[in-house]
Amino acid sequence: MAVAYPHFLVSENHATVEQPALMVSPAAAPCPSVTLTQDDLKKIAAYKAVEHVKSGMVVGLGTGSTAKHAVDRIAELMRKGKLKDIIGIPTSKKTHEQAVSLGIPLSDLDSHPVVDLAIDGADEVDPGLNLVKGRGGSLLREKMVESASKKFIVIVDESKLVNYVGGSGLAMPVEVIPFCWNHSLKRLVTLFADAGCAGELRKCAETGEAFVTDNGNYIIDLYFEKDIGDLNEASDLILRLPGIVEHGMFIGLATSLIVAGVEGMAVKTKIGNELEVDSFSYTELRNGFLV
Numbered sequence: 618m619a620v621a622y623p624h625f626l627v628s629e630n631h632a633t634v635e636q637p638a639l640m641v642s643p644a645a646a647p648c649p650s651v652t653l654t655q656d657d658l659k660k661i662a663a664y665k666a667v668e669h670v671k672s673g674m675v676v677g678l679g680t681g682s683t684a685k686h687a688v689d690r691i692a693e694l695m696r697k698g699k700l701k702d703i704i705g706i707p708t709s710k711k712t713h714e715q716a717v718s719l720g721i722p723l724s725d726l727d728s729h730p731v732v733d734l735a736i737d738g739a740d741e742v743d744p745g746l747n748l749v750k751g752r753g754g755s756l757l758r759e760k761m762v763e764s765a766s767k768k769f770i771v772i773v774d775e776s777k778l779v780n781y782v783g784g785s786g787l788a789m790p791v792e793v794i795p796f797c798w799n800h801s802l803k804r805l806v807t808l809f810a811d812a813g814c815a816g817e818l819r820k821c822a823e824t825g826e827a828f829v830t831d832n833g834n835y836i837i838d839l840y841f842e843k844d845i846g847d848l849n850e851a852s853d854l855i856l857r858l859p860g861i862v863e864h865g866m867f868i869g870l871a872t873s874l875i876v877a878g879v880e881g882m883a884v885k886t887k888i889g890n891e892l893e894v895d896s897f898s899y900t901e902l903r904n905g906f907l908v
C-alpha cells in the first residue's frame with residue numbers, strides 16, 4: 618500500500634536515525650539508500666494523520682515538534698483549498714500562536730465542547746496505546762482537548778515506543794500548583810516509593826527558574842526505576858493529592874497510533890478492545906513514487 622510522501626525519501630538533513638526497527642512486515646526490506654532523520658519520521662507520522670482530517674471538522678491541534686508538522690500540514694491543505702471550514706482547538710499557547718500565524722481559524726472547548734479529531738505527539742506510548750505526555754509542558758490543555766475528542770490520533774517516531782508507561786526512564790510530568798510544590802513533590806515520590814521513584818521540579822534551561830505552564834502552574838517530573846503497575850490506580854492516587862492539577866499519563870485516550878520508523882510506518886487502530894495494525898514500508902513508497 619503506497620503513501621504519498623516521496624519527498625521524505627530524499628532528506629535535507631543527513632544524520633542517520635539509529636533506532637531499533639519498527640514492526641513492519643517481513644517483506645518490507647529496509648531501503649539502504651534512504652537516510653531519514655528523526656524529524657523526517659515525525660513529519661511522516663504527522664502527514665499520515667492529517668489524511669484523517671476532513672473539511673468541516675473541529676480539530677484538536679497538539680503541541681510539540683511532531684504535532685507542529687501536523688498543524689503546518691493542515692494549514693497547507695487549507696491554503697490549497699483541499700481542506701475547508703476547519704476549526705482548530707489549540708492545546709497550548711505555542712500552538713495557538715502557530716495556528717494564528719498560519720491562518721487556521723481557532724476556537725475553544727467552551728464553544729466547541731466536542732472535538733471531531735485530535736492529533737498530537739507523545740513522549741511514551743505503551744503497547745496498549747497508553748501515553749506519557751507533557752515533557753513539553755502542555756499536558757493539562759492537551760488532556761482537556763484530547764479527552765473531548767471523538768478520535769485521538771497519536772503521532773510519534775519509533776523512539777517513543779516503550780514496554781510500559783515510565784519505561785523510558787525519562788520524566789512522567791505532573792502539573793502542580795506552585796504553593797508548597799516541594800511538599801507535593803515529596804508526597805508524589807512517596808506514593809511510588811516501591812517503583813524507585815525520584816522527582817524534581819522542572820526548571821527553565823535558560824533562567825534556572827521554575828518552569829511555569831500556560832496555566833500558571835509548576836511541573837514535577839517523576840522518574841521510575843520500575844513499572845508502576847496499574848495505571849488507573851496510579852492515576853487515582855496522584856489526583857487525590859491536594860495541590861495536584863493533572864498528570865501526564867493519558868490512559869485509554871488514544872484511538873489510533875501512527876509510528877514512523879527508519880524502515881517503515883505502522884498504524885495501530887483501536888477496534889473495540891482489539892488493536893488493528895497496518896504497516897507500510899518505505900521500499901513500497903519508493904517503488905510507488907520514485908520509479
Ligand SMILES: O=C(CO)[C@H](O)[C@H](O)COP(=O)(O)O
Pocket residue numbers: 679680681682683684737738739740749750751752753754755756759
Ligand atoms: O506532550 C507533549 C507536550 O506537552 C508533546 O506532545 C510531547 O512532549 C512530544 O513532543 P515531541 O513531538 O516534540 O517529541
